[in-house]
Amino acid sequence: MDETKYSPSFETKWYEFWEKNGYFQPANKEGKENFSIVIPPPNVTGALHIGHALNGTLQDIMVRYKRMKGYNVLWVPGTDHAGIATQNMVEKDLASKGIKKEDLGREKFVEKVWEWKEKYGNRIINQIKRLGLSCDWSRLRFTMDEQLSKAVRKVFVQLYKEGLIYKDKYIINWCPRCHTALSDLEVEHKDETGKLYYIEYPFEDGSGGVVVATTRPETMFGDTAVAVNPNDERYKDVIGKNVVLPIKDKLIPIIADEYVDMEFGTGVVKITPAHDPNDFEVGRRHNLDIVVAIDDYGKMTDEALHFKGMDRFECRSKLVAELEGKGFIKNVAEIKHAVGQCYRCHTTIEPYVSEQWFVKTKPLAEPAIEAVKNGDTRFVPKNWEKTYFEWMYNIKDWCISRQLWWGHRIPVWKCEDCGKYTVSEDEPKACEHCGSDKLVQEEDVLDTWFSSALWPMSTLGWPNQTDDLKRFYPTSLLVTGFDIIFFWVARMMMMGLHFMKDVPFRDVYIHALVRDQYGQKMSKTKGNVIDPLEVVEKYGADSMRFTLAILAAQGRDIKLSEDKIEGYKRFMNKIWNAYRFIKINTEGMELKEKPKKLSPASIWIKSRLAKTIRKVEQSLSEYKFNEAASAIYQFIWHEFCDYYIEMSKVHMDDEFSYSIKFTLLEVFEATLRLLHPFTPFITEELWQKLPNKKGDSIIIAEYPEYKESMISEDIEAAMDIVLDTIRSIRNLRSENNIQPSKKIKVYMKVEDEKTQSIIINFKNYVYALAGVDNLIMTNKPDEECIVQSTIYGDIFLPVEGNIDVKKEVERLTKLIKKQEKSLSFLNSKLNNQAFLEKAPKELIEQKKAEFEDVSRLYQKTKSRLEQLKGLVE
Template sequence: MDTYNSDFEKDIYRFWEENDLFKPEVNKDGKPFSMVIPPPNVTGALHIGHALNQTLQDIFARYKRMCGYSVLWLPGTDHAGIATQTMVERDLAKKGIKKEEIGRDAFIEKVWEWKNTYGNRIIDQIKRLGASCDFSRLRFTMDEGLSRAVRKAFVELYDAGYIYKGEYIINWCPSCHTALSDLEVEYEEENSKLYYLKYFLENSDDFLVVATTRPETLFGDTAVAVNPKDERYKHLVGKKVVLPLVNKLIEIIEDEYVDMSFGSGVVKITPAHDVNDFEVGKRHNLDIIIAIDDYGKMTHNAPGLEGVDRFEARKITIEKLKEANLIYKIEDYVHSVGHCYRCGTVIEPYISKQWFVKTKDLAKKAIEVVENGSIKFIPKHWEKTYFEWMYNIKDWCISRQIWWGHRIPAYTCKQCGEVFVSENPIDKCPKCSGKLIPETDVLDTWFSSALWPFSTLGWPDNTEDLKKFYPTSLLVTGFDIIFFWVARMIMMGMFFMNDVPFKDVYIHALVRDKFGQKMSKTKGNVIDPLDVIEKYGADSLRFTLAILAAQGRDIKLSYDQIESYRRFMNKIWNAYRFIEMNTKDFQPAVNTNAYSSASLWIKSRLSKAIEQVRQSLDDYKFNEAADSIYQFVWHEFCDYYIEMSKAHIGKDEFSDEVKGTLLEVFEQLLRLLHPFVPFISEFLWQKLPNKSAKSIMIAKYPHSQEFATQIEEEFECLIELIKAMRILRSENTIAATKKLSFYFRPINEFAKNIIEKYQKYVLLLANAKEISIIKTDVPKSFIQPTKYGDIFLEAGQNIDVEGEILRLKKVIEKAQVSIDFLNKRLRNQEFISKAPKQLIEKSKKELQEAILIKENAKKRIEQLQSVL
């Protein structure tokens, strides 16, 4: 191909797979380095967050592989219990079938059919991004091996007293019809109402005012409570009030849970429908009355409302309270409401028998290994987030009332009521030989994911992979699953393996749009990585994400940035084309003793870049590593060394040496680039002579050599002077092809010597006829100061000074129109109050840009007028 495009990417990936280059066995004697992929849901499609996560992991996998490590990057997918079941139910509904009609076993078969048809879609998409996972070891959270591991883990935790079944108030989704853990509830601020209700004292016309956002739950009230420190109500504790609409007596109790500043300082206690009220109820031995059932409908305990949806019941209850003159007042109120993370339904606190893991003791070791540095979080500040949750951890509800998932391996005897757990199916009670009824609930999806670092390596068997690659070396994940997943993996790793599951945890940030807004389909600002790959190539996307991935900072991503780094791929491609054209049939000399100054300089700069990239990667500073590569390739190698090479190739005694250096440096920079842009680096590397391996993937990552300090100091001066000459040309809109005469007034002897010593490079790169050393100013000239001296360009060198002044005046006029318009817009309070935040920010940015354009044009006019 004469021009760069990414059509070769699929062929390159096929080449890697066919040669088994993703397997750790390619460096079988190397030190082990392992990672487990955060398993994406089988229902999912690759999104930009996945793309960032996979890119960062792949950079490290390829880097370590090239450093000689035996790298295992283990891939897999998660069965995603609720999401997958919901998807298959929807498919069946389209055919008029309900899962209850076909039964549990037939429904599970349907889910497996769906998984086998669509479940590997996201794996194919991950491959398209270039992920070098060992797909021969692909795991699924419900494959046979992992299912066995889950049963083993459950039984061991149960036998050790960490798993129990108990009645407790849990988060319940009336739509998905299952329990949810605290972490599966997403809270959203909602505009609501605060209802102040009259609870009349027994045999009295006096009443207490009780504030609530959920009047429909009053049918489950079993007390009202005040704070023991609240002197206003001290005399009423122990007395009774009449429950509105129900007309039964409930007691006034005192409890420190009550917030004296909320409402009137008196709260209703509904143990069956509020987590905090449940705890108060336990402390005071209150009755538990269920007013709302598991489908979100009112029960028989709400007279006249049985079977009515809870939100409709709220409206009816309010009307009844109004009719009975039992509402004191109603206020607008904003509060946080929990929603199901899957379907968005408002969560209903619900009393239910569920399976739980006791986490307090498990958390102790998990806290200790982070505190003592056995596990490091990068960036470190995420440790605080981890500790805050772990020190306040609650028991983990692990049962889910769905069909798709790991069925809890527990059995209840129909005859004696005893509960037994077993890794293998049992049907007869070990105690009384009665018939055993298997548990119908399945385990929370995160239970199997918590075992991921060791179950995927073959646990509970002591496999070779487990012995070699556990604990894993690095986990790359998002901050949003530190509690869901990271913390639980650490607890399970310490319990089952008596060792940490990983050494380092790199927490990457969110990918947002260019305005810093979270991407969402409703906003229409989603960037689809598959569309990007199709248009720009995977390498362009990967490099963009890497160079923007600064620790602790969200990424603001735009198509313009991706397009910019696609141009970087083109720059690499064009560098190869130049080298190919100039080194045809070239045979590098075995030993080269004489090097041009430019070659000595570029080798030194390459060595410095290698050192910077290695150090940045070892410190997980992906953006700094990518930027070091970018600066070296674009500016130092392409803009300067390749241009300087033209002064030698076919023209002097350094011709062959420069050809050899071009090949040598380009080969090394491709290896330097490979972890970031694997496709183009492999494609071009295969075209180079004298390759050291069958693939760049297993070629050695470059090592730095000694830096040529003196030559670097000289070239720093040289390049700054060339830049000054280019600026003068650009500012005066002089064609790049026109040769110019420059004057240089050096600040010292060093600078004077540089111009004289490297005049060949100066004349070539600045496209100059000559450069004269002077000691005084040049009349009627433009000046560009540098720290090494001043560069002058005479105004007479075909510069239309008057024409340029006229053009700049028009630029000022145009800028002023924009300034006036934007100032007017930003002073308009109606615009500020109604316009989207990103439009306001965009307008402010455009205003600053217009002001800068105007100021620069004015300064330029002053400079031009000075030479007339």
């Protein structure tokens, strides 16, 4: 491999090396703490997206860090069988060959799904590996593995026997496309513009009528009442009367119920218990009939008369036309309202009454609420506790049955003779009530989240009391997105506490969303999706991982762009070049013993390293990944590469020659270990090349230890003065377009004697890093200069030989005009009401930031121009 430039081509080599050598498996170190994580299982159908990349990166940082700190670390990987998604995928595949699942039958179809899973199901695992995630693949789990299925059956049976699982007729969210029930959490609500139809329902006696307002007129064939609010003075006299249901000519009563919103529409609503969850509750309270007008395929039933067999939306348009023709429609208004869609196929869901299995969640939620209140589990950031509590306090019973063939089949058998249920972990031979052998198993499977709720304990071997379960439960940390706090986190809490009598994890870190550079949500329609695999191929996994980590500020969405990733690839290149410099200058060197005397630069860099180690460890303990990454970036790029490496050149041939080379290697090796959890590949590649490494792999090397003895506040204070002087001279050079190769003379006026003494004593660093060949301390230079003030004094740059004043005045005058034009444009934009109302919030913030940046530059340019004009005059 060409060592002259950085290329991430070595990444896959090191992953294979780590895996082959078993470094991802937990050590069994006596007296050491355990640290465990279970990966949020991606769908077996899935492909890696940027959310997975962020989630996996943050987990891997903690896992690698704890492993290097000497913990016994276990990170359990796995995938979820994803009932609806996987069945859809296989059905589509079969449909392309002209086969329906019914043609195969349940058993053959499930065989086909297993075949599909074996062929394509591990694709996401290989993609996860490409990111460098150091999971213990010897413990790879799948939610339908035999052992995990055993756990599912045990939980179902125990909860049933405890009276916490029951079957009931209830209104549920139904997807006519996927042909299954959905929980409230699996319904996505999308704002749509629809129509609100005002329909008159005539009184039975023909003396007028009431007008109801509805967005779904097709459901009227299932109406069993109309309702008004008992406190609504407009309708007190009509409560108890009957009205005629239009088209159907059926009498239905007017009832009073406080559920009715007097402000909405006319204050009169049609009640359709079979097709609206609120109406269902009203129907229960008033003992109304349940009339199903739309079937489980979204088609109209016999109740819809001549509309029978029509699709519900086709029926709507034809019914509205008939109602208009007969004079029943009194008004039609446009309305914006939230329409529920299936989270998988985006079909509009249909509320549907059917028999389903439910878990009583309130008794399970109470201990889970207390556990967070008591601090047994903590949320980071803490504000997510509020979201968790709000949902848990208002929790509804959980519909756990799904009308699918792929999944954990419900372990319930109905007796054909006595009609009672036998609930068992194993297939029963006879009915436990009457002894009959005529048993038929439930057709439905369990909601995917039922098995996922057991993940922290089932993956560790429960219900068997395995060594892993004893050692690693409760797990130490869960890293996940806020969108599955209800789906998954809350349910794991309930199940863990109920069956293990302890929380499933100590800490829950909720990471933010990854958005595009303007803060917009990524979507294929917008064309702003960043594919992590494409990014890895282009820039390397290390570059992407570090970008995600340094942007992962708590409670703030990540604004990601390829430019940022490319920027951090330059950081990898900086590290690579630092190694090349060290190699050239230390090759063949024998590291006999630690140097007795260090140069000021070496004392300073070791002090800065110690403080960086402390900052990184403190930040990781609080899951402040961005602060940890920023501290490392600042140390490597600026302090080590920009300053220390440059200062080391001063000492290559003097009394500090050995100590400077020794320190270069020592600090660089420690820095690679410090950085390893964030960028595992480049750190392993370079660490392996170092003569002073200890051990076989950086992944199991000791994490750098913070030592207070390394800190030297005096040297740091002195170097602050020196570095500020260097930066100020560099700025002067840059502003006046002085070539980097040109050596310059500068004057300095420093009032404080101690500061002056420090600059003089360290002037060899100023000469080397600022391109100075003569630094003169004076109160007043004896030639024409331009001046720059610093906190320690004034720096004077001679005009002669450095600045063509006339030319520079011309350049700055043009620049000022350009900046004024930019300011005027941005100002008009930010004062344009139409722009402020229509533009995305992120774009407005971007323009404000641009305005501030240009304003700062403008003031700076103006100040320099005035100074130069003063010289001309």
